[in-house]
Amino acid sequence: MRATASRGGRWIPALALGFACSAHANPGNDPLAWLQRAAQAARSTSYSGTFAHTNGDRTSTVRITHVNVNGEENERIEPLDGPPHEIVRRNDDMFCYFPDAQTVRLDRRVTPGYFPAVLSVAPAAIASSYDVRLGKVERVLGYDCQWIRLEPRDVMRFEQRLCAESTTGLVIRAKTLNEQKQVIEQYTFTDLKLGPHVARSNVKSIFEARIKRWITDSKPREEAKEVETGWSIASVPAGFQKVTELRRTLPGKRQPISQIIYSDGLASLSVFVEPNSTPRTEEASSEDGTTTFFVHPKGEYLVSVLGEVPLATAQQVARSVTRR
């Protein structure tokens, strides 16, 4: 399939240049070019709408507005279920407003990768873990949409199907399937506006003006930087790479706990290590949709793995956590 590239070195620069320029051009029949375009569209295009997220038994609805002005990403996310709150993001700086608690939480995004930004690495890296193919073209939400199918090359991850809007490449529907080809998680826009007429004012906080004096919680931002946790994973499943490691304060925990994040470009998992204070003596697990949680007591420490991965993946990772 790659005969053109391997036949002679002189083609490679031309292809690379063509690839770099093709982000907005029609990617034709190249599935990896479609992936590249989908990743770029989530960052560089402007869009506004509401999407529904179903994971296992739970469904939630989220309003999102994303505007790119001179390369700066501005985004406002408002979950529409449960107590009101919103997340306003400027590139990686996140401001999370909780009006009920009169608290604004400052945080820094450490990994991209939530709908419709589904990819976090170059598509070529994804191709080593997934067989990427183009599916059919379908009309979704009134837009022509190209399905991209990502079939896992092993049992360590789930199958994914992404539906990219034809003119911009933005992913407007995404499904995750289990080994039995049943949909276990789905994101789908229910209404969507695309293009430059999405107003920049829509990415500003709507809650900020409602509270006179906000309590500022800046701890999450201070903690959102890479540190040496002293822990490592001896048996990382193929295709997964470490994204970062940090220490996070979780509610009800006295000390910050270690968190190491891994991703295969599509699916990610977090490894948490903390003192086993309860103490827990047995392994335990829970699965809901794609969310797998596996707890592994390791002497005086407790290892927990949470991710959008099959249980076997979480188990392999948790059981191979070692002191560096």
Place this chain on the structure above:
Amino acid sequence: MTQEISSLMDSELEAHEAERAIRACSLSEEQKQTWHLYHVIGESIRGHAPRSLALSTKVVEALQAQPTVLAPRRRIEATTFTRVALAAAASVATIGVVAWMGQGGQGGAPSPVVAKSASAIQPVSIKSTLAPRDSAQPLDVQDYLAAHRQMPSPELYRPVNNRAPAAAAR
């Protein structure tokens, strides 16, 4: 026999004694109840709230007869009884391995004895339950999920003054 069951739970029996006790538990309804009751008592002593006291064998059987629904994936809460079943199955498996090792543990394929005991475990549908839950310590996924997704939940700040110290401190 009740003494044997008690000893079995405390892992004080030799392999052949354990096998006898397990067989008794699985054959006699009365012994099955004893086994169940002892675990409930054990849990109470350890300060865990005994769960599903009234869950009869019939209910468990009905649950096990259900086809495994894979979408949406959802774990059936491990009841005290299934935990007992798991423990029993684990013991049977251990006995299988011990018996095999006792036979000289020749390399290569495991002997048919092991294979047989392994297949005998299957009907208890352990495969779909995997790790038993520690019933007294429910898994608190929510905070880990929020940290993993970098999507803070309003739960983090409720109640404001005594949940997140960072929020309360100015």
